[in-house]
Amino acid sequence: SAVISQKPSRDICQRGTSLTIQCQVDSQVTMMFWYRQQPGQSLTLIATANQGSEATYESGFVIDKFPISRPNLTFSTLTVSNLSPEDSSIYLCSVISLGGTEAFFGQGTRLTVV
Amino acid sequence: DAKTTQPNSMESNEEEPVHLPCNHSTISGTDYIHWYRQLPSQGPEYVIHGLTSNVNNRMASLAIAEDRKSSTLILHRATLRDAAVYYCILRPFNFGNEKLTFGTGTRLTIIP
Numbered sequence: 152s153a154v155i156s157q158k159p160s161r162d163i164c165q166r167g168t169s170l171t172i173q174c175q176v177d178s179q180v181t182m183m184f185w186y187r188q189q190p191g192q193s194l195t196l197i198a199t200a201n202q203g204s205e206a207t208y209e210s211g212f213v214i215d216k217f218p219i220s221r222p223n224l225t226f227s228t229l230t231v232s233n234l235s236p237e238d239s240s241i242y243l244c245s246v247i248s249l250g251g252t253e254a255f256f257g258q259g260t261r262l263t264v265v
Numbered sequence: 266d267a268k269t270t271q272p273n274s275m276e277s278n279e280e281e282p283v284h285l286p287c288n289h290s291t292i293s294g295t296d297y298i299h300w301y302r303q304l305p306s307q308g309p310e311y312v313i314h315g316l317t318s319n320v321n322n323r324m325a326s327l328a329i330a331e332d333r334k335s336s337t338l339i340l341h342r343a344t345l346r347d348a349a350v351y352y353c354i355l356r357p358f359n360f361g362n363e364k365l366t367f368g369t370g371t372r373l374t375i376i377p
Contacts, residue, residue, distance in 0.1 A: 155308075182363055193352070194309070194367040243308050247363050254301070254365055256308030 153178050153248050157257030164234050164264050171230045172260045174244030179224035184245040185217070188259070194243065200227045234264045269353045274372045277343050285338040285371055287353030292333050295358045299365070300327065300338050302349040309352065309367075312338065316358075348375045 154177040164170050174183065183200040197217055198208040206219040221227045231238055244257040270288040277283040289298065300312040313320055313327045315336070320327040326339040340347055352370040356363070 184364060186367075193350075193369050196364055196366065199364060245308070245365075252297070252314060253311040254309075254363075256310065259308050 152253075153180060153246050153255040155244055155246060155255055155257040157244050157260055159260055160258060161261040162263070164262065166234050166236065166264055168234055169230055169232045170234065170260075170262055171228050172242055172244070174227045174229070174257055176225045176246050178248060180246040180248055181224075182247055183221060183227045184254075185219065185227075185229045186243040186245060186256075188241040188243060190240070197229070197242075231262065234262075236264045238262060239264045269355060269368050271351075271353055271368060271371045273369065274374065276374045276376055277340075278376050279345060280342055283340040283343045283347070283373065285340075285351050285353075285373065286335065287337070288335045289353070289355055290334045292355055293357070296355040297358055298327065298329060298333075298336050299354045299356050300325070301352045301354065301365070301367075302347075303352070303370075304346075304349045312351070314356075343373075343375050345375050345377065348373060 156175040158173045185197040186194040187197055188194045196209050197212045198206045200206045200219045200221040202221045202224050218230045241259040241261050243259045245254050247254050297314050297316050299314040301309040302312050303309040313322055313325050315327045315329055328337045350370040350372050352367050354365050
């Protein structure tokens with residue numbers, strides 16, 4: 152199993168600013184994923200964060216808006232840049248353990264942009 | 266990615282069995298069927314997965330049709346804590362393709 156600590160749990164930010172979300176895992180994992188969940192909606196994958204290489208972004212998401220770092224096998228950050236009210240969502244970190252099939256999720260970061 | 270179709274919502278009485286259906290008519294031979302659920306204000310959690318045979322674990326059972334074009338998640342005795350959105354997801358068994366693509370899911374309401 153894997154335990155994920157995601158910080159902050161929530162934040163209220165001014166438009167035009169940025170928010171960096173941290174994801175810490177209690178074990179080494181190969182792949183880390185960042186999702187967005189807009190109000191009342193399902194989860195949408197933003198990108199896959201690979202250690203030692205550039206993140207792989209899904210269609211509709213770009214590095215300039217959602218820069219990701221993955222400095223080691225237990226930690227990643229997602230930055231949501233140049234915030235607008237449309238970025239108000241829950242952002243979730245997810246991992247799959249080495250050799251595992253089950254995905255684990257953080258509790259999420261609830262972002263409100265005002 | 267192959268798509269899944271689930272009812273938007275279902276209701277069930279507490280302490281009764283619940284059968285949550287999922288259609289996946291375009292499933293490929295290497296797709297595993299995964300189920301996750303998302304309790305209110307929490308991230309999704311793994312429930313169960315299978316390939317061809319029916320599967321049981323402490324949380325639920327997964328019944329897979331012989332042609333694999335549909336499956337059913339079975340909660341044997343629903344409790345109020347089972348109220349959640351349940352997602353049926355197809356995931357290819359390819360190393361390097363572990364991402365999960367979420368559909369709209371089924372919102373399960375448990376009636377006391």
